Amino acid sequence: MMGRLKSDQGQLFYEFRLSDAVPEDHLVRRIDTALDLSWLRSELAPHYSSWGARRSIRS
Numbered sequence: 001m002m003g004r005l006k007s008d009q010g011q012l013f014y015e016f017r018l019s020d021a022v023p024e025d026h027l028v029r030r031i032d033t034a035l036d037l038s039w040l041r042s043e044l045a046p047h048y049s050s051w052g053a054r055r056s057i058r059s
Contacts, residue, residue, distance in 0.1 A: 022028060
């Protein structure tokens with residue numbers, strides 16, 4: 001579309017930190033300290049493409 005917009009689109013991107021949105025006393029923070037999921041990324045890695053896109057979209 002060429003030309004100027006007649007209405008304001010607002011901010012398209014914004015900064016968001018999940019840690020700022022979750023209160024300090026929330027249950028999910030206690031779970032995070034007790035549950036170690038560091039193994040999960042390597043376990044799921046074979047299910048993702050090495051070049052970053054989903055194979056179903058590849059032409």
